[in-house]
Amino acid sequence: MTRISLVRKLPAIGRLLDDPVLGGVLELYGRDAVRVQAQREIDGLRHRILAHEHASEPSSDTDSLSIIGLERLIEDLPRRIAEQVSLSFRGMRRVLNATGIVVHTNLGRSPLPAEVVEEVVPLLTAYCDLEVDLDSGVRGERNRAVAPLLRNLCGAEAAIVTNNNAAAMVLILATLAKDREVVVSRGELVEIGGSFRIPDILAAAGARLREVGTTNRTRLADYENAIGDDTALLLKVHPSNYRIRGFTEETQPDQLVELGRRFGLPVVVDEGSGLATRTEHSRLKGHSSLRELLEMGCDLVCGSGDKLLGGPQSGLLLGRADLVESCRRYPLYRAMRPDRFTFAALEAILRRRLAGRPMPLDSLWQPFEPLRRRLEALADALVEAMVKEGVKDLGVEEVEAQGFVGGGSFPDEAVPGPALAIHPADDELARRLRLGEPGQVSVVGYLRDQKLMLDLRTVHPDDDVLLRDAVIAAVASPASPSPREREQP
Numbered sequence: 191m192t193r194i195s196l197v198r199k200l201p202a203i204g205r206l207l208d209d210p211v212l213g214g215v216l217e218l219y220g221r222d223a224v225r226v227q228a229q230r231e232i233d234g235l236r237h238r239i240l241a242h243e244h245a246s247e248p249s250s251d252t253d254s255l256s257i258i259g260l261e262r263l264i265e266d267l268p269r270r271i272a273e274q275v276s277l278s279f280r281g282m283r284r285v286l287n288a289t290g291i292v293v294h295t296n297l298g299r300s301p302l303p304a305e306v307v308e309e310v311v312p313l314l315t316a317y318c319d320l321e322v323d324l325d326s327g328v329r330g331e332r333n334r335a336v337a338p339l340l341r342n343l344c345g346a347e348a349a350i351v352t353n354n355n356a357a358a359m360v361l362i363l364a365t366l367a368k369d370r371e372v373v374v375s376r377g378e379l380v381e382i383g384g385s386f387r388i389p390d391i392l393a394a395a396g397a398r399l400r401e402v403g404t405t406n407r408t409r410l411a412d413y414e415n416a417i418g419d420d421t422a423l424l425l426k427v428h429p430s431n432y433r434i435r436g437f438t439e440e441t442q443p444d445q446l447v448e449l450g451r452r453f454g455l456p457v458v459v460d461e462g463s464g465l466a467t468r469t470e471h472s473r474l475k476g477h478s479s480l481r482e483l484l485e486m487g488c489d490l491v492c493g494s495g496d497k498l499l500g501g502p503q504s505g506l507l508l509g510r511a512d513l514v515e516s517c518r519r520y521p522l523y524r525a526m527r528p529d530r531f532t533f534a535a536l537e538a539i540l541r542r543r544l545a546g547r548p549m550p551l552d553s554l555w556q557p558f559e560p561l562r563r564r565l566e567a568l569a570d571a572l573v574e575a576m577v578k579e580g581v582k583d584l585g586v587e588e589v590e591a592q593g594f595v596g597g598g599s600f601p602d603e604a605v606p607g608p609a610l611a612i613h614p615a616d617d618e619l620a621r622r623l624r625l626g627e628p629g630q631v632s633v634v635g636y637l638r639d640q641k642l643m644l645d646l647r648t649v650h651p652d653d654d655v656l657l658r659d660a661v662i663a664a665v666a667s668p669a670s671p672s673p674r675e676r677e678q679p
């Protein structure tokens with residue numbers, strides 16, 4: 191058979207869509223969606239066959255496919271289309287986080303406690319008094335319920351909430367420093383990840399950056415020398431995700447406060463992680479809490495509501511009543527104010543926080559013994575399943591792993607703890623676990639030295655059974671060929 195006749199073997203799209211293999215996805219996603227994907231696959235395959243025909247380099251990738259290989263790809267078309275359609279329409283999925291990183295931004299930061307979700311449901315499935323004062327019946331203010339909780343927790347004069355901390359920063363800078371200068375240390379011109387870069391945030395807010403000092407050393411005198419008629423405020427940013435070590439000097443917030451007072455300039459601190467008080471996580475060092483910063487006299491501070499606090503995505507903006515009020519009245523706040531879901535969940539989280547209930551980060555320092563028992567149960571079940579399925583080439587053992595706070599916070603804080611290692615493991619096993627074998631939950635672990643690591647500190651014990659079944663299914667499933675192998679005859 192020539193390659194041109196292979197092209198003729200490519201099925202017509204109408205016939206392809208009638209293939210029973212596509213019945214399921216047709217029903218779920220509709221004919222149009224499947225047709226688009228089918229056309230894409232046919233075009234791709236035609237291109238490959240023709241490229242193959244014209245390939246002059248025998249070693250080229252396409253040429254390594256034999257005619258039989260190409261014929262198989264044609265036969266495999268319906269299955270591939272079904273797989274691609276399912277992948278491209280895959281919605282958000284529940285994931286078990288076995289990375290040991292508590293505030294995992296890519297996995298939604300930290301989970302909300304189930305009780306909190308139950309508490310907010312009645313506020314979401316009905317109307318609520320988001321912006322009405324039920325006492326007088328007149329229009330109210332949406333920060334009404336959370337503001338006193340935040341004031342109480344952090345010792346602030348006033349507080350408002352934004353959609354996230356990045357928004358809080360932009361709002362502060364736009365309100366207080368539009369078209370004027372903001373003095374920042376060169377050691378704090380950081381990028382936090384997900385495109386939060388201090389110089390860009392300043393530019394977005396219309397403020398001018400006045401950088402002072404050097405990467406590793408910035409003295410009080412550097413700030414002082416930069417102050418001029420155009421200076422709007424002094425800004426300090428917690429570098430969060432990196433540390434400068436060695437020959438360093440950093441100006442402390444209380445020194446900046448003293449300087450600000452002398453020149454009548456507000457001092458603003460982007461604390462970042464949402465550490466409300468020192469006692470909250472006494473193990474976390476070298477970082478002033480929101481409460482401490484306010485006690486030092488900082489005029490405005492901001493942090494995330496969904497990092498250490500474990501709340502919904504939000505920004506906490508706290509400080510001097512007049513400045514907070516200016517921010518709240520600034521027109522941009524309209525574009526940054528959260529909805530009732532955020533306010534309701536944050537309120538519930540703050541109440542728990544004030545009542546001293548456990549916080550997500552506590553799991554990082556949980557005692558080893560119960561953890562070891564969970565790991566052992568998982569290992570035993572896994573070994574038993576592997577014996578039953580005849581999987582002989584995998585080992586399972588407990589190893590020491592490092593857990594992290596995550597969310598770009600406290601990069602130095604690696605917390606050792608036991609984890610399960612499955613080895614030798616490759617990307618394909620990790621992928622099967624991530625995607626979840628049919629009927630199984632998705633599990634995200636990580637690879638280290640050809641070991642698939644599962645850290646249970648970030649998995650709720652109630653989910654251990656789901657985790658076990660997912661790992662067993664991924665390990666015991668007949669090793670599905672890698673995409674490359676799939677295309678070889």
Ligand SMILES: *Cc1c(COP(=O)(O)O)cnc(C)c1O
Pocket residue numbers: 354355356357382386427428429430460461462463493494495504505597598599
């Ligand atoms: C995380 C962080 C931000 C961004 O906060 P989001 O809530 O993700 O917008 C900004 N600044 C610092 C210092 C941070 O740590």
